[in-house]
Amino acid sequence: MRIAFFGDVVGRSGRDGLSDHLPGLRRRLGLDFVIVNAENAAAGFGITENTARELFDAGADCLTLGNHSWDQKEALTYIVREPRLIRPANYPILSDAPGRGSNLFELRDGRRILVVNVLGRVHMDAMDDPFAAVNRELDSAPLQVVADAVVVDMHCEATSEKMAMGHFCDGRASLVVGTHTHVPTADAQILTGGTAYQTDAGACADYDSVIGNDKEEPLRRFTTKISQGRYRPADGPATVCGVYVETDDKTGLAKRIEPIRMGGRLKETVPEVQALVSA
Template sequence: MNILILGDIYGRPGRNILKEKLPQLITQYEIDFTIVNGENASGGNGLTTKNAKQLLSLPIDVITMGNHVWQQKELLETIADFPQIIRPLNYPDPCPGKGYDIFEYQLKTEETKKIAVVNLSGQIFMPALDNPFNAMLPLMEQLKNSADLIIIDFHAEATSEKIAFGYYMDGFATAVYGTHTHVQTADERILAKGTAYITDIGMTGPLDGVIGVDKEIILETMLTKRPKRFETATGSVQINGIILAIDDIENKVTKITRLYETFEETK
């Protein structure tokens, strides 16, 4: 099977380009299962209930989140209504939503694959959540016995923390991929014990901005050191992510491929 994973959807441009291009990508790359990060999908800052419904009306199976998960306060009340949304596992208890779940996908052979999707937030230069390494420990035996594939979105700032976590999960997780920085890295590989890894899969949204924000606003704040309201960039857009080719017998990634496509602005 082929799994498509797309980087942080940013604002209306990210939502619009997915609506326009996602069905085409799924056909082109023969995608069976799709995961997106949605923590910036509403104005670049969180996810509203309305936008969650909009994204899930597309061929998207799972939405992972990150440090902006609660920026749209309504999601605190409505996240339980969306079993497809996974927030960082290492938020302190009690916490709305869930940090992982197991989703079922039926292959053309009629065999059912159980796909565990886990979301974690890093600690370096990030909000002080529980240690993500320790947060995984209670889950590992459970997932090993109940899931065929284990996919982890590690939402973190520091490349060192992401790489370390990739090695920590090598041989356990099917794939570990980084999100949050909105800049795609070129280090995709399969680690020594079989786990597919990339430090950051990039973003889906404005290309002609600074990680999604209007570039003139960012330049002004950097030059003046005075705050200014962020606005979503306009212009060309991009879709960033990865495609995982899975051996259906061994449940291992045989190939990890970066996806980077650009398009003219969509309305």
């Protein structure tokens, strides 16, 4: 299975960047399934039905969320109606969070992919144990028993927590990828048990910014400790960042992982198309 995962979409710039690049990339790489983290898609904070539709129209099959899941209140009802939208699985039971923390999607050819979203706990809001939550999800749809591929979006601040989740899932997931910090890391690898891993997929955002936000307000807060307004997404051309993973049809484990970066300010990195076509 050929899977692409794209990091946090930030505002209009990120949505436009994905709309510009994803349709062609999907055709060129023969992608079977596309996952996009969209928790910052609506003006940098949360998601709305309209912004979600833009991303689905661009070619996303599934949208994951994070700590900004409910910043746009309409998401609380939209997620109940939209099974392709997934919030973190480790909300406290007593919160009665709407929607679901995972979903098993069936492709047109009958293959199935499980997508799981969890929030970390280091330097983040208090949540239930993400490792226990992921363990339950993996047990409910084991790789190559129920699911042909499994992707875990670990949305958290600490790189150590993301790495720990990668090793925790090694051999039971096709891909574990980090989101939230908006900066693509250079550690794309296949772990010893066969799980593809990257600490952070990066963001689909204007990188002439502070993690996708216009520079003025973050700089003011860092230098003066005085806030004069909300963060606003930077509106220059977006760099679309993510990872490409190819799985083994027999095991569901990864046999290839490569970073994706297209457009904007960062050096472009795209999986070599001819090698994929001839494989």
